[in-house]
Amino acid sequence: MTKRTLSAEQENERQYELRTYILGYGLALILTLIPFALAAWGSLSRMTLWWVIGACALVQIVVHFRFFLHVTLAKNKREDLQLILFTALILIIMVGGTLWIMFNLYSRMMPSIMP
């Protein structure tokens, strides 16, 4: 006997969780392949390409959180979700602020370094 003798309920749960992982893997694969393919063979303009890559990355991050780390909107998950959102807020403030400040400084003092 390799499987633990699972109750019907547990078997259900197992099926569900297995599907979660597979679905997550599939979505992540797609969201990885799109930007790589576009970057390798696509003929989008640079700006559009960046936007697409960024969007795919963001969605893929959400996919990972949802399907691999099992963070959902369910009530008993709120604490973890809040923590992620708070972290995201701090990241936006700190990293966004940093970019704003630094590029403002560049534009005034060393425009040559602007990419």
Place this chain on the structure above:
Amino acid sequence: MTTPTSRYPGLNLGKGHAEADNACEELVFGFWVFMMSDLILFGLLFGIYVTMLGATAGGPGPHELFEMKSAFIETMLLLTSSFTFGMASLALKYRHDKGRLVAWLVVTLLLGLAFIALELHDFSSMASKGGVPSRSGFLSAFFGLVPLHGLHVTVACLWLVALLAQIAIYGLDKGVKTGLIRLGILWHFLDIVWIGIFSLVYLGGLT
């Protein structure tokens, strides 16, 4: 379809593992908080990388140094290892035997090691093209960010080896279970950071 109730991020061990499940609530939450702190660290390094994009100081830039193919393979390795770790977690939760769990873990470990090996190979080929951190601010920023992720993966692999040894000694006891759940979180987390790296550093740099 009922979603299983959950008490902490990552896969929940559930009622079948009452003792370990209880211990996880606090341990995993703590580890989760630590991951968030680590995420700030990476976020800032991403920010610095962007501010240093123009600081090539006449040295080689992304187009001369990065290779899309190996970035792609690395991405696949890591993503697949995330999936296999998920399978390992399920084996831990629903099966009696260690065999399947250990098998999935070993597969994960091998994928992780392959990732590290490929990354090291990348770095050395960059170095042979003059891409070393002492060359420019841009390269410093690259080597501050990407190898830090690699270092994390190395630590995760080391932890995995330690846990395999613990499985060999203690079997699937509480300590091993809580350890595996936390390592799982680290593993998936590192994959998330890698999404940032391949999108921003490699794809962003190569377009």
Place this chain on the structure above:
Amino acid sequence: MSHFLDMLFGRLGWDALPFWTMLQDHSTLSIINGVIATAAASMVVIGALVTFGLITWFGKWRLLWSDWLTSVDHKKIGIMFIVISVVMLARAVIEASFMRAQQAVGLDGGFLTVDHFGQFFTTHGTIMVFFMAMPFLTGLINYVMPLQIGARDLSFPVMNSISLGLTAAGAAIVMISLMFAPFSTGGWSGYPPFTELAYSPDAGVDYWIWAVTLSTLSSTLSGINFAVTIYKKRSPGMHLFRMPLFCWVSLCTAILMIFGMPPLTVATALLALDRYLDFHFFTTDLGGNMMNYVNLFWAFGHPEVYILILPAFGTFSEVFSTFSGKRLYGYNTLVIATMAIAVLSFTVWLHHFFTMGQSAHVNAAFGIATMLIGIPTGVKVYDWMLTMYRGRIRMSVPLVYALGFIVLFVLGGLTGIVLANPSVDYQVHNSLFLVAHFHNMLIPGTLFGMLAGTNFWFPKAFGFRLDERWGYRAAYSWIIGFMLAFFPLYALGLLGMPRRTVTFFEPAYLPWTIAAGCGVIFILFGGFSLCVQLWRSIRERHLNRVPVGDPWDGRSLEWSISAPPPEYNYPVIPQIYSRDAFMREKDEGTPYQRPDRYQDIEMPANSAMGVVIAATGFLMAFGLTWYMWWLVIASGVVALVAIILRGFVRNTSRIISAREVQETHERWLDIVNHTPGVSRAQEQTTANRGRALPPINGASQ
């Protein structure tokens, strides 16, 4: 042979000894500075030797090892944090006096060399922030917070001990830099490019980097520990909004530690990469950009100042309500204000570099955000005043600190609002006006808060009250001394005197620097009073015992247990029904109940991890500083192996039997029952054995 020695000692040579320069260069200035440096180093050596000697003499090594160093009890770890902090405070205050003395005679000269003065302000600032304030508040939270939420320990006791070890290692690095000099001269902020290898090639900056890194790691871990504890370990019924305010500030401090420390970790790590591996993050060549460092440092720096101040706010909240005999006024607004401050503090960091060159609208945005913080802080001040309003105020020692705080802190806050205006900041940045401002926040805020907290909770921790007479003397001397020492700096700043200057050539400064020098005499007397206070209290501890544990008619849970508390804090985890849980019991006449049933208690077992991490952390930092690579590798490997092996340890807890718990508890309950209550008027007399009369009879002055 010499090759071998080079490998063994790295770049550590004879010239690192503090008297070396003096032997080469016989000028008066060099000799004076050599003597000062040597005296300081000898004090460290003698202090260490005397401590070792005494411990050996009394045969206390075993006790020290098993009851303290390897203990994971949050109360003991808290006390050890505070001990480190007090030792470091002594050093930093002495250094401050030297700086004030130098500037008092600094017209056209003085007695300190430029380099020496640079080390003085760098170590003073670094110690005060990272090794005085941080350990003090970490220790206080460690001690008090679990008691207040009715928990038996923090969530991760061994990690707590590791935090302590990391801080201890960092403090030891700063101390040993007196023997193997020099320390950095780059200020507590360590701005490159000055701190880059090209401009500061000696070991000083490396000491600074590793000391600060150790401290940062420690604080990050402490923050995680505190936050998880508050989330997961509250006793039943202790909803978040029933927690004492001190727990709320602990939570917000913890959040600030978790999210505010990473920028500093990044900044120092990148600086280290520049110095050790020839990276170019902040160098002046090859695309390096020091503005990134400044930005990172302050993205940490501003949350940090709120880490320093919030615990003091929490302490004062407890002090105001306890010594006014009233419920805390505006609890909800205080909580919301605390959270608002915590979040806003992430949005203002640019006000530390208004003058770096970004455009006016960036400055304006951050200036406005800065001023916004004044609002929640103002709310708090009003809440505290309204707590005292119509209260039966007892002028205890903690309350004296609290009153000093409230007046002086508002003044300092106002100067902060002034500085938040970019155009004004352009005039006074980098001047002594700024130094006056932040000391005006940090001394009445952080330091007074910590001293008030010590006076307040000391009887709980050790079972006897602190001597009040010398307590008052200390408090008043600190208040007066602070005003004398720092108000002149506002004037000096407006007159244009820059900070971090060793000498000046403008005679108009002199009266002010002399006045400030006099202030330090009062501060030193304050420090002396603190020592006497402690000494007298210990000598007369039998007279001042408060075994019942409630000397101030306290309101929150920690006062409901014996002083000192048993290792497991609560024999039975209490059920909470309202805010001010213990006061409610006293009001209802039901404190000190005998529980029906006792259970075995599982406590975390001792662990040597903290000591191992302290030792390896210290050696690794020392090796890195002096390029002793073998030491770095060896201690790194030992630390890694220890951490891995720790994962293999399985019996990590220890059982205290129900019998033992019962015996201890009932013995204490007997004492409680045989102790007469004492009215508030007799609070400071030997009649106070720690049992308070109910307020109706007892509240009279």
